[in-house]
Amino acid sequence: MTFDRIITLHGEDELVQRAGHLFVASREEFLVAAADLMTWSAGVNAAFREGKRPHVVPGLTMRKLYSRRALAEPESLRRLRRIAASGIEVRISDGPITREAIVIDRRTAILAGVPVRGVRTYTVVHTPEVVDGVRSLFRASWETATELADCTASPPPLTGQARDTLRTLAAGHTDETGARLLGVSLRTYRRRVAELMAALGAGSRFQAGLLARGLLDEEAAPAAPAALR
Known part of the structure; x- marks a missing residue:
């Protein structure tokens, strides 16, 4: 393992500046695991805007996995529905998301740390064994998760x-x-x-x-x- 295969970034601005090109360069697979929409949305959206590229491109598999915390507020739910309507696959995990991460083209994993005084650290990993491990965890959680549409169906009339x-x-x-x-x-x-x-x-x-x-x-x-x- 060499040092250049693991890089730690501090805050969303540095994430976009030093790793935003990885988001935009995705061609095969873009996987996102997050507890809610706050962890990745700003950084990922900024990277795609700067790269002047739409999120969904032909041939790219784009999947986003969230915990049920993402359904807690009406505005978050509306945003999730817009994401799904754009062609991105969205599922909701019944269990907690133990590791918030992005996996890009099976070659790069970006792991989000816990915020410290409002600032997150992001660890960018290119080590194949680690990337494969993170991707395997994502796939296991994805297979047991529920489609967004099945989680947000209108509840039955209430008395x-x-x-x-x-x-x-x-x-x-x-x-x-x-x-x-x-x-x-x-x-x-x-x-x-x-x-x-x-x-x-x-x-x-x-x-x-x-x-x-x-x-x-x-x-x-x-x-x-x-x-x-």
Whole structure:
């Protein structure tokens, strides 16, 4: 292993300046794994803009894998749908994304580090054995992930009772407070919350609360169709 096969970059600006050409030069395969849209979007989009090249080109397989955290906010969901509509394959992993990474043409892997004081480090690797390992992990996660369309189908109509429970989730109330506000037992309240989480496809109470806010906002918007019945 030689030093020039592993390079560490600091922040999105340096990522674009020193590795942006790798994104634009992709010809066969471009794989992205991320917890949400924040890790890679700005850097990748900037690189493609500077290279004056569209994301999707003939013959290029482009796949993006996200965790369910990417579905938590309405704007993120809209962006995911636009990505999928452009011809890029998008899937959602039921489990966490343990390593956020990009693999380019089976020759380069870029690994994202955890932000430190708001700045990420990005490790660019050209070592074949490491690139193959990262790509294998991506493929294994991709095979068990769910198509975006199957994750974002409209939920079935919800009752007024369900709407009230959504409001307590959106407000961030504890189970005890939510049960008291709705005048039901703690056990009944928790059952209703579990049913709503399943209907929304939420992997956590926090995510369910974010999704609930989005649904209630859509319901309140004058021009939007009611999301809840």
